[in-house]
Amino acid sequence: MLDPSQIIVPLLNYSDQSLTENKEIFLEPHQLEHFSVEFSRSGFSRIIRELRKGNFDDLNWHRLAQQADQLSLTHGFSELLCVNHLAQHWQQVGMIPYPHQIKTAEKVLKQMRGQVILADEVGLGKTIEAGIILKEYLLRGLVKRALILTPASLCWQWYQELAEKFQIYAGIQKSEWDWEHADILIASIDTAKLEPHASIIQNIAYDIVIIDEAHKLKNSTTKSWQLVNSLQKKYCLMLTATPVQNNLKELYNLITLLKPGQLGSYRSFKQKFMQDLRTPKNPGQLRQLLSEVLIRNRRGEGTVQFTKRNVYPIVVELTPPERALYDQITELIRASSKLTPFQTNILPLITLQREVCSSFYAAGVTLQKIYEKYNLDPDAKIVTLMNEAVKVRQNSKCDIIEELVSRIQDRVIIFTEYKASQEYIRYRLEKANYRTFAFDGTLSRNRKQWVRYLFQKEGGILVSTESGGEGLNFQFCNHVINYDLPWNPMRLEQRIGRVHRLGQTKDVHIYNLVTKDTIEEYIMFLLHEKINMFQMVLGELDAILMHLKWDKSIESQLMHIFLKHQSKEAVQRELEQLGDEILKTREEINRQQWNLF
Amino acid sequence: MSEVIPELVFKFFQLCNLKPVEIRKGIYQVQIDDQLAKELDGWRAKARLFQFTFDRKLAQTYGAELISPGSYRLDTIVRLIQKQAVLSSGYLPHDVFYEPAIRRKILDRFKIKHPKSRFYILDHNLRYGPYFWITLRVTYLAYEKHEELRKLLVDLVSGKVVNYDIPAELLKPGFCDQKLQYRRRLSFKQAYQCLQREIVHELKYKDPAWAVNAAQDLAKEQARLEEYFSDLPDPDQRRLRIAELMNRAKPRVQIRPLRAAILYLPKLEYRIMQVDQAEKINRITYDPVSNQYELN
Numbered sequence: 001m002l003d004p005s006q007i008i009v010p011l012l013n014y015s016d017q018s019l020t021e022n023k024e025i026f027l028e029p030h031q032l033e034h035f036s037v038e039f040s041r042s043g044f045s046r047i048i049r050e051l052r053k054g055n056f057d058d059l060n061w062h063r064l065a066q067q068a069d070q071l072s073l074t075h076g077f078s079e080l081l082c083v084n085h086l087a088q089h090w091q092q093v094g095m096i097p098y099p100h101q102i103k104t105a106e107k108v109l110k111q112m113r114g115q116v117i118l119a120d121e122v123g124l125g126k127t128i129e130a131g132i133i134l135k136e137y138l139l140r141g142l143v144k145r146a147l148i149l150t151p152a153s154l155c156w157q158w159y160q161e162l163a164e165k166f167q168i169y170a171g172i173q174k175s176e177w178d179w180e181h182a183d184i185l186i187a188s189i190d191t192a193k194l195e196p197h198a199s200i201i202q203n204i205a206y207d208i209v210i211i212d213e214a215h216k217l218k219n220s221t222t223k224s225w226q227l228v229n230s231l232q233k234k235y236c237l238m239l240t241a242t243p244v245q246n247n248l249k250e251l252y253n254l255i256t257l258l259k260p261g262q263l264g265s266y267r268s269f270k271q272k273f274m275q276d277l278r279t280p281k282n283p284g285q286l287r288q289l290l291s292e293v294l295i296r297n298r299r300g301e302g303t304v305q306f307t308k309r310n311v312y313p314i315v316v317e318l319t320p321p322e323r324a325l326y327d328q329i330t331e332l333i334r335a336s337s338k339l340t341p342f343q344t345n346i347l348p349l350i351t352l353q354r355e356v357c358s359s360f361y362a363a364g365v366t367l368q369k370i371y372e373k374y375n376l377d378p379d380a381k382i383v384t385l386m387n388e389a390v391k392v393r394q395n396s397k398c399d400i401i402e403e404l405v406s407r408i409q410d411r412v413i414i415f416t417e418y419k420a421s422q423e424y425i426r427y428r429l430e431k432a433n434y435r436t437f438a439f440d441g442t443l444s445r446n447r448k449q450w451v452r453y454l455f456q457k458e459g460g461i462l463v464s465t466e467s468g469g470e471g472l473n474f475q476f477c478n479h480v481i482n483y484d485l486p487w488n489p490m491r492l493e494q495r496i497g498r499v500h501r502l503g504q505t506k507d508v509h510i511y512n513l514v515t516k517d518t519i520e521e522y523i524m525f526l527l528h529e530k531i532n533m534f535q536m537v538l539g540e541l542d543a544i545l546m547h548l549k550w551d552k553s554i555e556s557q558l559m560h561i562f563l564k565h566q567s568k569e570a571v572q573r574e575l576e577q578l579g580d581e582i583l584k585t586r587e588e589i590n591r592q593q594w595n596l597f
Numbered sequence: 598m599s600e601v602i603p604e605l606v607f608k609f610f611q612l613c614n615l616k617p618v619e620i621r622k623g624i625y626q627v628q629i630d631d632q633l634a635k636e637l638d639g640w641r642a643k644a645r646l647f648q649f650t651f652d653r654k655l656a657q658t659y660g661a662e663l664i665s666p667g668s669y670r671l672d673t674i675v676r677l678i679q680k681q682a683v684l685s686s687g688y689l690p691h692d693v694f695y696e697p698a699i700r701r702k703i704l705d706r707f708k709i710k711h712p713k714s715r716f717y718i719l720d721h722n723l724r725y726g727p728y729f730w731i732t733l734r735v736t737y738l739a740y741e742k743h744e745e746l747r748k749l750l751v752d753l754v755s756g757k758v759v760n761y762d763i764p765a766e767l768l769k770p771g772f773c774d775q776k777l778q779y780r781r782r783l784s785f786k787q788a789y790q791c792l793q794r795e796i797v798h799e800l801k802y803k804d805p806a807w808a809v810n811a812a813q814d815l816a817k818e819q820a821r822l823e824e825y826f827s828d829l830p831d832p833d834q835r836r837l838r839i840a841e842l843m844n845r846a847k848p849r850v851q852i853r854p855l856r857a858a859i860l861y862l863p864k865l866e867y868r869i870m871q872v873d874q875a876e877k878i879n880r881i882t883y884d885p886v887s888n889q890y891e892l893n
Contacts, residue, residue: 026851030797034808035848037800039793043854047731048785050684059770060612061678062685062858066732066748066765067605068678069855071671073734073744084667088656113740113845139672142742167669205844232837234845260838261818261825268828 074140077109082135086166095165097132100297101125105132107295114235115259117214119243119296126239127158130210131166133237138168143207143235145183146170149228150212152188153441156449157473158212159186176200189216193223198230205232214238217257218250229257243294247277259293307478308507309500313524314404316396316515322360325388326518329356329363332381334563350487350559355418357520358484359397360389362418397483397513398428404481404511405434405461411477413462415495416484425463425483435460466491475503481511485523487555492527519562522575526558530579531586602671603651606664609674617649624650624661637673679855688773688861689763691723694885699865703883703890707869719868719878725773725861726884727753727781729788730763732855735796739811739848749795750860751788753781758795761886763860773861789854800850811848818842862886 024043029036050056080102090096101124108116108129114137118126137143148170150158155172162168162184171178173187179200189211191197209231211217217225217238236258244251255263263269275281299306318326333353352370355362364386371382405412416422419440426436437451439462455462456476466486477499486492500508514524552560561574610617610627617625626648634642648661649670656663664671700718707716729751737743750759772778783791819842826835864882871877880893 024853027793029849030793032797032801032805034805034812035850037797037850037852039789039796040851040853044789047684047854047857051785056684056686056859057682058612059682059685059687059768059858060608061682062687062856063765063768064605064608064612065678065682065856066746067601067608068675069732069734070746071601071605071666072675072679073746074736074742076741076743081667084665085669085672087653087668088663089669091657110741139667140742229834230837232841234841256825260834261821261823264821265825265828 077106077136080105080109080132080136081139082132082166085139086135089167090165093164095128097128098125101129101132104129104295104297105136108133108237109136112293112295114208114237115293116236117238117240117243117254117258117294119240119294121241121296121298124297124299126241127161127212128165130237130239131162131168134162134208134210135166135168137208137235145204145206146185146208146210147201147204147206147231147233148184148186148210148212149189149192150186151216152190153448154212155186155188156446160449162186179204189224189227193227198223198227201227202230202232206234208235208237209233210237210239212239214254215240215242215250218253220253220257225253225257243296248274248280249277255290255293262293263289306500307504309496309510310507311510311512311528313512313514313528314400315521316400316513318396318515318518319394321392322394322396323517325360325385325392326356326515328388329367329385330518332385350555353519353559353562354484354487355420357515357518358416358418359395359421359424360392361424362420364389365418365420395424395428397515398425400513401425401481401483402428402432405429408479408509410479411455411459411462412479412481413464413474413477413499414481414483415464415466417466417486418484419465421483422463422465429461429463437462439464441465466495473501473503474499475501475505478504478506478508479511480508481513483513485512485514485520485527487523487558489527489531489554517568519558522562522571523558525572526575526579530576531582602664602666605678606649606651606671606674609678620648621659623652623655624648624659636677683856685770685856685858686772686860687768687770687858688725689768689863689886690773691725691863691865691885693767694863696721696865699883699885700867703867703869703881706890707871707879711871711873714871714873716872717870719870721868722866723777724779724864724866724882725777726779726864728860728862729753729785730858730860731789731792732857733792733796734853734855736851736853737807737848738851739807740814740846743807747796749792751783751791753783753788754779756783756787756791758791759887763886768860772859778861779864793852796852808848811846815842815846815848818846 025041026038027041029038083097083102100120104118104120108114108118114133118129120126120129134143134146138146148158159170159172162170168184170184170186171182173179173182173185173191176196178185178187179197187197192201209228211228217228219225220229238254238258240254243254249266252263252266252269256266264272273281273286280286330353333356352363352366355366367382367386367389371380371386377383401414414425416425419442422438422440426438429436435458437455437460439448439451443451451462452474454460455474462474462477480496480499482492482495486495496508496510512524512528514520557578561571561578565571565574607617613633615627615629615633617627620626626646629637629645629647631642631644634644648659649664650656650659650661651664653663653665655661662670664674700721704716704718707714731749731751733747733749735745735747737745747760748763750761750763751757752759819839822835822838822842826838862884863886864884867879867881867883869879869881871879881890882893883890
C-alpha cells in the first residue's frame with residue numbers, strides 16, 4: 001500500500017529518454033509486394049553521433065549488450081511478459097491476478113488487437129485487466145504514450161492502482177503543459193473535453209487511450225464522445241460495467257466510438273439489429289459482432305469466488321415526537337403534490353420525502369430552501385415544521401447505530417445520502433468516543449485518499465455520502481451500515497460494491513436501517529423481500545432496470561405510488577405489482593437472452 | 598532455467614567491477630554503490646547490499662530478488678546494459694589463424710585449378726580490412742509484433758555485406774596497428790545504404806505469409822471502415838480512422854540499428870609465383886574469416 005504522505009505529487013512520468021528523443025524517425029520506406037521496409041534514421045544517427053565524438057566503448061560491453069538485445073526481443077503474444085515481470089512485486093503487495101483477468105488480457109492482446117470494451121460486472125477487476133494490458137504493451141514497446149481518461153474523482157485511484165500493482169508511474173494532469181510532456185497521463189475527462197485542453201490532445205498521437213466509466217460516452221452529441229472520437233489512438237480500452245443503460249442506440253454509439261464500422265452505419269444497424277430502441281433483432285448475429293469488441297466477465301462463471309454477503313434489515317421504531325413530525329411532513333408533501341408549483345415537478349418532493357426518512361436535519365435544510373425559494377408566508381406550515389424539527393432531540397436511527405457500532409468492534413462504513421445526516425451521525429458517534437472520518441463529494445481527491453489511508457491504517461468509522469464513496473474501494477472493511485436507503489437499487493448496489501468486490505477476504509455484513517411505517521419500509525419490502533435484490537447476481541439488476549420500459553425513473557415511480565395511496569395495504573399492493581414487473585422482466589431477460597454479452 | 602541469464606548477470610557485474618558472492622547455495626550477494634543503484638532503480642535509489650537468485654523458490658524462501666525471464670530486476674539490468682556500447686571498436690588478431698595452414702590451403706587450391714603448373718609463395722603480407730559491424734533489430738509489425746536480431750558486417754572497402762559469425766570471444770578491443778590497416782573507401786552512410794539494399798533484397802525472397810495474412814485482415818477492416826464512412830461524409834474522421842488502422846495493422850518491417858562496432862579483420866596478401874611454360878606472379882588477398890580469396 002502506498003503511503004500518500006510519502007508521495008510527492010504530481011508524479012509525471014518522464015522516461016529516461018524524453019518523448020522527443022524517443023520519437024523514432026524512419027527513412028523513406030521501401031515498398032515490397034506485401035509489406036514495406038522502414039529503416040530507422042534515428043538509430044543510425046545515434047551511432048554516427050558517437051562516431052563523431054570518438055566515443056568508443058569497451059568491446060566487452062558491446063558483446064554483453066548484444067546478448068541483452070537478444071533477450072529483449074519480442075516474439076508475438078504467446079505468453080504474457082508482465083506476469084513474470086511483476087510476479088515478485090505482486091507477491092510483495094499481495095496481489096494475485098485472477099485467471100479470468102489474465103485470460104481477458106490475453107484475448108485483448110491476441111485476438112481483439114487492443115480495441116475493446118471491458119464490460120465485466122462490478123467488482124471483477126476491470127482496472128486490473130486494463131493495467132495488465134497496458135503493462136504488457138509497455139513491456140513490448142508497443143506503447144510509449146498513453147492517456148487514461150477517467151472521472152475526476154478516480155484519477156488518484158488510477159494513479160495508485162497503476163503504481164502499486166503494475167509499477168507504472170503515470171502522471172496526473174494538472175496543467176496544459178502536462179499533455180505534451182508526460183508519457184503516461186491520467187486526466188479527468190471533464191477537463192480534457194474543455195478548451196484549450198481538447199485542441200492540444202487532439203494533436204497528440206496516443207498509442208493507447210483508456211477510458212474509465214465509458215458508459216458516460218453513450219451519447220454521440222456530447223462533448224466527451226466527440227473528444228474521444230477525435231483522439232488519435234492506436235489502441236483503445238473502454239471500461240464500463242454497464243455497456244447498455246437505456247437503449248440500443250447507446251450501445252451503437254459506444255461500439256462505434258471504439259471501432260467505427262464494427263456495427264455498420266446507424267441506418268444499417270437499425271435495419272439489421274433493432275426491433276425497437278430497446279429490443280434487439282438478430283441477437284445471435286449482434287452478439288457475434290459484439291463479442292469481437294466486448295468482453296464481459298460475470299460473477300459465478302468460474303471467475304471469482306466472492307465472499308458471502310449477509311444482509312440484516314434492522315427496523316427502527318420512531319419515538320412519538322419523531323413519528324409526529326414525520327407524519328406532518330409526509331402530509332405536507334402529499335398536500336403539496338396536489339398544488340402548484342410542485343405539480344409539474346415531483347423532484348423536490350421526492351428529495352424531501354427521502355430526506356425525512358434519513359433525518360430531520362436533512363429534511364430541515366430542504367424545508368428552509370423551499371421556504372426561501374418560494375418566498376412563503378412566515379406563518380406557513382413549512383415554518384412550523386422547521387421549528388418542530390429543531391425541537392426533536394432524539395434520533396432513533398443514531399441510537400441504533402451507536403449500539404451496532406459498539407457490537408461490531410471493527411471498521412465500519414456508514415452510508416447516508418445527505419450531508420446533514422452525515423454531520424449529525426458523526427456528531428453523535430464522536431460524542432460517544434468513536435473515531436470517525438467524513439467522506440463526501442466536497443473533499444479534494446488528495447484528501448479523500450488521505451482519509452481512506454487513515455481509515456485503513458487506523459480503523460474507526462467512515463461516514464460517507466454516496467458521491468464521496470464513488471469509485472473508491474474499501475475491501476479492507478466488511479461492515480456497511482446503510483443509514484438511509486437510496487430509492488434506486490443501483491445506488492444501493494454501488495454502495496455495497498465499494499466493499500464487496502475483488503480483494504475482499506471476509507464475509508460482508510450489510511445492515512439496512514429501515515424506519516417502521518415509512519416509505520423506507522416499503523422500499524425494503526420491494527428490494528429485499530419481493531425481488532431479493534441482495535442475492536441477485538451483480539450486474540443483473542442494471543440489465544433489468546434497463547429493460548423495463550418505464551417512462552420515468554424508479555424514484556418517480558415509487559413516489560407516485562406513495563402519493564397516490566394513503567393506506568399501507570394499497571401501497572404494498574402497488575409495490576407488489578412493481579416487484580412482479582421486475583421479476584417478470586428478469587425471467588424475460590433470461591428467456592430471451594436479451595443480454596447480449 | 599536458461600543459462601543465458603546467469604551468464605549475462607555475472608558478466609554484467611564483472612564489467613561493473615563487482616564480484617557477487619554466493620552466500621548460500623543459489624543466493625548471491627553484491628554491494629551496489631550509489632551510482633549503480635541509481636542507474637538501476639532511479640534517482641531515489643541508494644547504495645545497498647543486493648541479494649539475488651535465479652530460483653523462484655529460493656527467492657520466496659529467503660526474500661532475495663528474483664532474476665528470471667521477464668522479472669523486474671532482469672529488465673532493469675538488461676535495459677542498463679543496452680544503454681552501453683552504442684559504438685565500439687575491435688580487431689581480430691591475425692595470430693588466431695595458423696598461417697602455414699593457410700599457405701598450404703591456398704597452394705592446394707591453385708594446384709587443383711592449374712594441375713600442370715607449379716606454385717610457390719614469394720612473400721606474404723598481413724593487413725587488416727575495416728568493417729562496420731552493425732547489430733540490427735528487425736521488427737515484423739502488423740497486429741502482432743515479432744522481432745529478430747541481425748548482426749551484419751559491411752566491408753568498408755568493397756561495400757559487400759556479409760553475414761559472418763564473428764567469434765566474438767576472439768575479438769580484441771581497440772584498434773590494430775594503423776600501418777596495417779586498409780584505407781576505408783566507403784563512408785558510414787554509404788555502408789548503411791549497402792546494408793539497406795542487402796536486407797531489402799533478402800526480404801524480397803523471404804516467405805511473406807505473415808504479411809499476406811496481415812494484409813488480408815487489414816483489407817477486411819478497411820472495407821468495414823469504408824462502408825461505415827460511405828453513409829457518413831466526414832473526410833477528416835475517415836482520414837483519422839484510416840491512419841489509425843494503418844498504424845495498427847499495416848504489415849511492415851522496421852529495422853533499427855542498435856549498436857555498431859568498427860572491426861578490423863585480418864587479410865593476408867600473397868604473391869604467388871606460377872611456373873609452367875612461363876612465369877607469372879599472382880597477387881591474392883585471402884580473408885581467413887570467410888575463407889575466401891580474391892585474385893587481384
